[in-house]
Amino acid sequence: MIKIEKLIHDYIKRDDEGNVAGTVRAINGVDLQVEPGQFIAVLGHNGSGKSTLAKHLNALLFPTEGAVWVDGMSTKDEKNLWEIRRVAGMVFQNPDNQIIAQVVEEDVGFGPENMGVPTEEIWTRVEQSLAAVGMLEHRKKSPNRLSGGQKQRVSIAGVIAMEPKCIIFDEPTAMLDPNGRKEVIKAAKKLNREKGITIILITHYMEEAIDADVIFVMDKGEVAMQGTPREIFSQVEKMQELQLDVPQVTLLGHELRKAGLNIPVCILTKEELADALLGKEDTQSGSCGENSDASDGNKPGAASAQGKEETGNGDQS
Ligand SMILES: Nc1ncnc2c1ncn2[C@@H]1O[C@H](COP(=O)(O)OP(=O)(O)OP(=O)(O)O)[C@@H](O)[C@H]1O
Numbered sequence: 001m002i003k004i005e006k007l008i009h010d011y012i013k014r015d016d017e018g019n020v021a022g023t024v025r026a027i028n029g030v031d032l033q034v035e036p037g038q039f040i041a042v043l044g045h046n047g048s049g050k051s052t053l054a055k056h057l058n059a060l061l062f063p064t065e066g067a068v069w070v071d072g073m074s075t076k077d078e079k080n081l082w083e084i085r086r087v088a089g090m091v092f093q094n095p096d097n098q099i100i101a102q103v104v105e106e107d108v109g110f111g112p113e114n115m116g117v118p119t120e121e122i123w124t125r126v127e128q129s130l131a132a133v134g135m136l137e138h139r140k141k142s143p144n145r146l147s148g149g150q151k152q153r154v155s156i157a158g159v160i161a162m163e164p165k166c167i168i169f170d171e172p173t174a175m176l177d178p179n180g181r182k183e184v185i186k187a188a189k190k191l192n193r194e195k196g197i198t199i200i201l202i203t204h205y206m207e208e209a210i211d212a213d214v215i216f217v218m219d220k221g222e223v224a225m226q227g228t229p230r231e232i233f234s235q236v237e238k239m240q241e242l243q244l245d246v247p248q249v250t251l252l253g254h255e256l257r258k259a260g261l262n263i264p265v266c267i268l269t270k271e272e273l274a275d276a277l278l279g280k281e282d283t284q285s286g287s288c289g290e291n292s293d294a295s296d297g298n299k300p301g302a303a304s305a306q307g308k309e310e311t312g313n314g315d316q317s
């Protein structure tokens, strides 16, 4: 679905008079690959390059060096731009900046209308998209009367109405309350499961990443770690070095283990912790064993649960 090869992105800094004053390297040699239908989470502290990376996937930014392919189309080729933006939709932090119409259903129909989709089909798409995010009953409402989570789900419906293969969420829950956060993540997971839409979720909430197929951790414009949630979150110290947390329950499990309790290395849910404390058999579905607290998350095959090789292989498409 997505292939990134040796991507470098430099932002140009200008002084007050508009003269070039230097460059900021926001992406520094990223190689990665996303397979169709995967649920990917991207983590990384502020300024690590997550949003810059996201904008490359939607052809809002172009490589300084290297290349990005979305559904086989290079973002460097201008004739691909509109198709790339249709195939890879984006959902941003602030739903208020993404909703333009006065009525929910009109907002969702805006994208397909702009693309010249016939009216009848627009309405079918609007209904299906609103139903997919559980917002059909609010179709006649003004977006102003919706909660943050509901507004964000309308933004998502607007993206789905374009029939994308992939949706990139750049911190879609950052401005929402806990309920709104849950609604939005639930909607994203459902689209992935039921419609097979590839999801790339950039988030600061570790709990939102525990069901991902693969997690990429960004640091200083590079992919510092990649692997399954268990492989990533078992490396508590390494995550802390990258100024990141692990899910609270994982941290608790880690501390109890350090204190001498017989707890597996990578607890991801409350249920797993409860089972471990009760001395039940290992119920973890992942492959994270006693050895997996090795510090190198970049080891080949770190994403092997998805049958993938490590990134950077130029022969892969
Ligand atoms: N338009 C811009 N002009 C110059 N530098 C920029 C621009 N946008 C981002 N940067 C710089 O590029 C680097 C990466 O920024 P980016 O926004 O991609 O990080 P991020 O991981 O999304 O951060 P956050 O978690 O705060 O959203 C940072 O050093 C940032 O200051």
Ligand SMILES: [Mg+2]
Pocket: 050, 051, 052, 170
């Ligand atoms: Mg960002």
